[in-house]
Amino acid sequence: MGQKRELTLLERIYFWEIFKGLLVTARHFFINLFTQREIQTFQWPEVERPISPRWRGRHRLNKREDGTTKCTACMLCATVCPSECIHIVAGEFPDKRYEKYPVSYVVDSFRCCYCGMCVEACPCNAILMDTQDMRFCAESPEQFFLDKEKLMDW
Amino acid sequence: MRLTLDDTLHLLLGLAWVAVVFGAVLTLAGFLTWVERKMSAIMQDRIGPNRANIRLFRNWRMFGLFHIMADPVKLFFKEDFIPAGANRVLHTLAPMISLVVPLSLFAVIPFAGPLHVHWKDIAAAQIPYVGGFFPGDTLHLSDFLVTFQIADLNVGILFIFAISSLAIYGTMLAGWASNNKFSFLGSMRAASQMISYEVGLGLAVVGIIMIYGAVSLSTIVTRQGELWLGIIPKWGVITQPLGFLLFLACGMAEIKRAPFDLPEGESEIIAGFFTEYSSAKMTMFMFGEFVEWIVLGTVVATLFFGGWQVPYLSSEGIAIPLLKIELLWSQLSYVQQHPLALQLIQIGVVKLQVAAFVVKVLFFVWLIGLIRWTLPRFRYDQIMKMGWKMVLPLALINIMGTGVFILLEQNLKPILQKVLGY
Numbered sequence: 001m002g003q004k005r006e007l008t009l010l011e012r013i014y015f016w017e018i019f020k021g022l023l024v025t026a027r028h029f030f031i032n033l034f035t036q037r038e039i040q041t042f043q044w045p046e047v048e049r050p051i052s053p054r055w056r057g058r059h060r061l062n063k064r065e066d067g068t069t070k071c072t073a074c075m076l077c078a079t080v081c082p083s084e085c086i087h088i089v090a091g092e093f094p095d096k097r098y099e100k101y102p103v104s105y106v107v108d109s110f111r112c113c114y115c116g117m118c119v120e121a122c123p124c125n126a127i128l129m130d131t132q133d134m135r136f137c138a139e140s141p142e143q144f145f146l147d148k149e150k151l152m153d154w
Numbered sequence: 155m156r157l158t159l160d161d162t163l164h165l166l167l168g169l170a171w172v173a174v175v176f177g178a179v180l181t182l183a184g185f186l187t188w189v190e191r192k193m194s195a196i197m198q199d200r201i202g203p204n205r206a207n208i209r210l211f212r213n214w215r216m217f218g219l220f221h222i223m224a225d226p227v228k229l230f231f232k233e234d235f236i237p238a239g240a241n242r243v244l245h246t247l248a249p250m251i252s253l254v255v256p257l258s259l260f261a262v263i264p265f266a267g268p269l270h271v272h273w274k275d276i277a278a279a280q281i282p283y284v285g286g287f288f289p290g291d292t293l294h295l296s297d298f299l300v301t302f303q304i305a306d307l308n309v310g311i312l313f314i315f316a317i318s319s320l321a322i323y324g325t326m327l328a329g330w331a332s333n334n335k336f337s338f339l340g341s342m343r344a345a346s347q348m349i350s351y352e353v354g355l356g357l358a359v360v361g362i363i364m365i366y367g368a369v370s371l372s373t374i375v376t377r378q379g380e381l382w383l384g385i386i387p388k389w390g391v392i393t394q395p396l397g398f399l400l401f402l403a404c405g406m407a408e409i410k411r412a413p414f415d416l417p418e419g420e421s422e423i424i425a426g427f428f429t430e431y432s433s434a435k436m437t438m439f440m441f442g443e444f445v446e447w448i449v450l451g452t453v454v455a456t457l458f459f460g461g462w463q464v465p466y467l468s469s470e471g472i473a474i475p476l477l478k479i480e481l482l483w484s485q486l487s488y489v490q491q492h493p494l495a496l497q498l499i500q501i502g503v504v505k506l507q508v509a510a511f512v513v514k515v516l517f518f519v520w521l522i523g524l525i526r527w528t529l530p531r532f533r534y535d536q537i538m539k540m541g542w543k544m545v546l547p548l549a550l551i552n553i554m555g556t557g558v559f560i561l562l563e564q565n566l567k568p569i570l571q572k573v574l575g576y
Contacts, residue, residue, distance in 0.1 A: 015399060018529065025197045025528045032196035041201045 244331035252324030266302035310371030340426025344417035357549035375461035384476030390458035451518035
């Protein structure tokens, strides 16, 4: 809060100050009436809004060159998750190429608060939130439970 | 009393003006539902409503103009709800009063100067269909006065005050009949606010009545066409600058728009007096408010900005005495050769006057909208303080000052005329 000061006579008469206020709004009115230059709105969905690369959106699972997931089912993401929305069932890799892998990896998007702590916790760079997907919508609630296929299909 | 052909024509013209004026007002009020939202949006650097479109022409949105059609359709298909314990008759009556009262005010507003028709007399026998009802009568078009006003009451201003103070009943009944404490609070606020500001509103206009010496609106507007010092149009805003500011402020309070929208006060008492209204009744309240908005713009333009007057232009010609400019239509050589040319020029002048009037009204509608979206709502004690402790004394001072001014003007006018030589 600033210091409270005595109002000058011109300010107490009030009409001049109102007039100054009207000038400000009238200036915005005429600028936007003819040019729309001050308007910051993006006409989504016709115009896409540029997203920062750091923007945290829908999850995805990173893949190795052979197409398997990088996730080793270490459970760090599930442990750190404050919303407890990551459900992993770990298993042994069938042909022993890798030691451990997630048999199922489900992200409950309803619970997720998009804090990004799973991404920070992951030692293998497997779970990422860089899909930049703004149109994450579905026709039924089950589709918001992202299983392994959906997470890797990106 | 037998109706003559002249009377019939006057009557038909009156009915035509009813259709024209109410058509224009209701169209403008319909547009205002969109203008208000769009205007507030672009003043606040937003875009505003622009999504409504007709499927037939995709992406043809016309800056959201289809919202004018979409909104009433939506509102009329809502449930018409009357709360339990409400007085059903009064609850239904209130929105009707709120809409009809402001609409009836346009009856006394002149929207163009009178037009003298000097053409020729037409015998009843020569008029097809209608003439048969008036055997032996004549239509005196050689000397016929067309007034562009629905009713030229000689108590015009008093009529406006008498009718506009009825608007409080709509607001009061709405709050009282709703059986809702928020509604009741809103209507209580409305009652005290509107009655307080009615005093200031009435006193602010007394100066105008003194200066122009008339309460008839057509006379006031005609006298505003006179020139002061031979060059300054004697508009109300020039003779009564303080009266104009007071009238505008009181008028804004009277039509319950922000910064005086305490009766609605959506952040405090939901929607005030029309909390319990839905569907068409809610639409009527909203529409009544928009019509009141236009009424204020119209009355301010009529009383303080010369109504239909275009400066220096009249049906006789153009005249600025101080600069020795005088141009009479009847002296033009072209007019003297063609007898009907004068009439055509005068009709053109009337068209120009209507245009000037519409421009003035639209300007004030815009200005009131601008004020409404610029200033925040007053606190309740501030409103009462301003009404009784600022507006009322200032209006009284204004009346006294006007009296002194009239006295001085009467004594100094001959001297000034001699000095300036007009």
